[in-house]
Amino acid sequence: MRVKIFGRYFGIHKVWLLITVTAFIILSKLGYWQLQRAEEKAIQLSQLEQLQQQGALNWQQLAVLTKAQADGVMFAGDGRWLRPYVWLLDNQIVDGKVGYDVIIPVQNTEKSRPLLVNLGWVAAGNSRAELPELAIPEHLQLHGLIRSEVGGFRLGANTEAAGWPQRIQQPELEQMAAQLPASSYPFLLYQQGASPFLPHYQAVVMPPEKHHGYAFQWFMLAIAVVAVALAAARRSGRENEQE
Structure with a gap:
């Protein structure tokens, strides 16, 4: 199938079009998912910071907390x-x-x-x-x-x-x-205080900035897939013109 866009011909194969669209959608969804994860991590860090600013609880205060209330x-x-x-x-x-x-x-x-x-x-x-x-x-x-x-x-x-x-x-x-x-x-x-062993726990292993970086990579891959597909279609269109 040949399509004329802005005065140029593009050769489009239905199977490759389906593959390109599918790959673009998947890569874009992965990018949006990473953005959502970044937002979740930012909220989590903000909540932890607020809880820590309240100061450390003691045994008596700990005893009245539920599982959900104690987290963080x-x-x-x-x-x-x-x-x-x-x-x-x-x-x-x-x-x-x-x-x-x-x-x-x-x-x-x-x-x-x-x-x-x-x-x-x-x-x-x-x-x-x-x-x-x-x-x-x-x-x-x-x-x-x-x-x-x-x-x-x-x-x-x-x-x-x-x-x-x-x-x-x-x-x-x-x-x-x-x-x-x-x-x-x-x-x-x-x-996190003095210990005979080595405390190393991190409440948030991957910060929001890393998720933003991964999102950028997924979106760039999505754009690259479309760019490669367009280049291939344009090449196919030129070959058809010459014929």
Whole structure:
């Protein structure tokens, strides 16, 4: 099929036209999706900033919060490790090195409700059969960010063996709480203060600026697809003119 546009002929093949339109729509949707993600991240960062400006909560204030209300708040308080419970969150990479995040339950008093705390990263050993040696203090000064949604996708069983420390694939809070003698809070504290390990948690891994960059790339690809298709159609049109 040949079409004349602005005095020039373009040879258009129906199949290639369908492919071009489909590719343009898909790439454009990916660009808009990245813009939406950027807006969501900007809102999330703004909400976290507002919550953190309110100051850190203590144990008494934490006790009255629901799971949704606690998400994103700062917390500070003294606590003691509820022995012997330790979970090692597998496949955590920091500075190119593989290791574990150390998660423990911490109580304000002996009979208080435990709070699950991610103390940070520790390097893995030379063999997966060897778990790292952990020097966890009895008493801790907690200061960090609370998050309610911390799980993720996994394949297979979450735990690999019984006993402590226990290696896990995802921090599934309900499952972890069921292993404790007292039900823990339904959220996780990411320690940002002093810790025997390396705190590395980032509330927003990919900032809005990166999403804007990806959106620009998708839109440029969409334009490039159309440009290539037009160039090919124009070339086909010239060949038909010569015939």
